[in-house]
Amino acid sequence: MTDEVILEVKDLKTYFMVDEGLVKAVDGVDFQLHRGETLGIVGESGSGKSVTNLSIINLIPxxxxxxxxxxxxxxGKDLLKMPPHEIRDIRGNKISMIFQDPMTSLNPFLRISTQMVETIELHQGLDxxxxxxxxxxxxxxxxxxxxEKRIDQYPHQFSGGMRQRVMIAMALSCNPEILIADEPTSALDVTIQAQILELMxxxxxxxxxxxxxxxxxxxxxxxxxDTICVMYAGRIVERGRTEEIFESPKHPYTVGLIHSVPRLDQETKGRLYSIPGQPPNVIDLPDCCPFFPRCEKAMDICKKKYPPSVSFENGQSASCWLYAKEAQNA
Structure with a gap:
């Protein structure tokens, strides 16, 4: 990883208008990505992880x-202001994405060769x-x-793990600067997951x-x-270096996520810990801390106002009233 910032997301907001109201799927997300860095975005289903990254490459319907x-x-160039033909030149070329389910991402009616060659011809200018x-x-x-033989076969002739390898090969075929991997191992068994992650x-x-x-x-x-952003209800609630997040999590939600993971180096007594309650309904969500109904350390101010982001000496930051001066002075 270098100090060069190749991607910077600033106050990104992506909303969906549905019959029930306004869904703020992504509501003010900020992060940076450095050359050669691997950035993890974690959170429960519905936290806004996938929508954030679909927004980056302008694939929001x-x-x-x-x-x-x-x-x-x-x-330095804003992808959101680019005309469609310019963003198409970047999507799949400079920025590639591996989607969750390789079976739905690959066209079942086309050979693997057709799907891969078309991409390389389009972006690399090869015959x-x-x-x-x-x-x-x-x-x-x-x-x-x-x-040489498998390339002319159809997706149904590959196993789930092999289809995911095809997706990785396709995503990296144009030597992209950024690879977005949207839960690339969620549909695979544990042993294949390890192989795919090692391959990536x-x-x-x-x-x-x-x-x-x-x-x-x-x-x-x-x-x-290398670094982690923890998302909850459309916002990043904590970020920092991976080792710092695991050694000293700040936000109660991050603490809950880490405690929910089984530990092989510790004896487990009783039931595995789980965060109480359910993720919030993000339709017309009020401007308060959305985690307060599930938080063991919630205060009155948590129910009234969204907390500011507080930075720590080790480079971590967290949006929580536990560390904000306004709450301490309240």
Whole structure:
């Protein structure tokens, strides 16, 4: 990881208008991504992780969705203000994405060769023969056996793990600067998960690619990520270096997530801990701390006003009234 910032997200807001009201799926998200860094975005389902990253590459369906504000600066240029043809040149080329389910991401009616070669031809400017050679090379790097034969097969002829390897090969075939991985192992069994994560680490290290890893698994981010952003109800509630987050979590939600993970180095007595309650309904959510109904340390001010972000000496930051001076003086 270097000090060069290649992606900066500033006050990103993505809303959805539904019959019941306004869904603030992403409500003021800020983070930076450095060259060669692996950034983990964690949180429960519905916290806004996937919508944040779909917003970055402008894949929000309009309507009902709308990017209501903010900036996404890629090398200083705002992706949200680019015309469609310019963002298409970046999407899949400079910024690639691995989606959750490889079976729905791959077209079942087209051979793997058709899907991979088309992408490489479009973004790399290679002829069909050279593009196919590059595709075969990427499948080989991704651990697909006999890639010269398998490339002409259809997605249904691959297992779930092999389809995910195809998706990784396709995403990295244009040597992107940023790879967004949206829970790339959620549909796989545990042993295959470990292989896929190891493969991603190896390939991105070789290519110097920065990674945004979206996941609900703290085990995944512990082994892969340099930094972590914890999301809850459309906002980042804590961020910091991975080792600092695990050693000294600040936000009560982060503490709850870490305590919910089984520990092999400790004897477990009784039931595994779980955070009480359910994630909030984000339709017309009031401007207070959305975690207060589930928080054991909630105060009166938590129910009235959203907490500011407080920075700590080790580089961590958390949005919690436990650390804000306004609450201490209240």
């Amino acid at each position: 309009v309507p009902p969705g709308k990017i209501a504000g903010g900036q996404v600066l890629f090398h 069909k023969k050279a593009a196919k050679e590059k595709a075969i090379e990427m499948l080989k790097l991704a651990g697909i056996p006999a890639p 680490q190896e390939l991105t290290r070789k290519l110097g690619t920065a990674v945004i890893m979206i996941t609900h698994s703290l085990g995944v981010v512990a082994g892969m990520c």
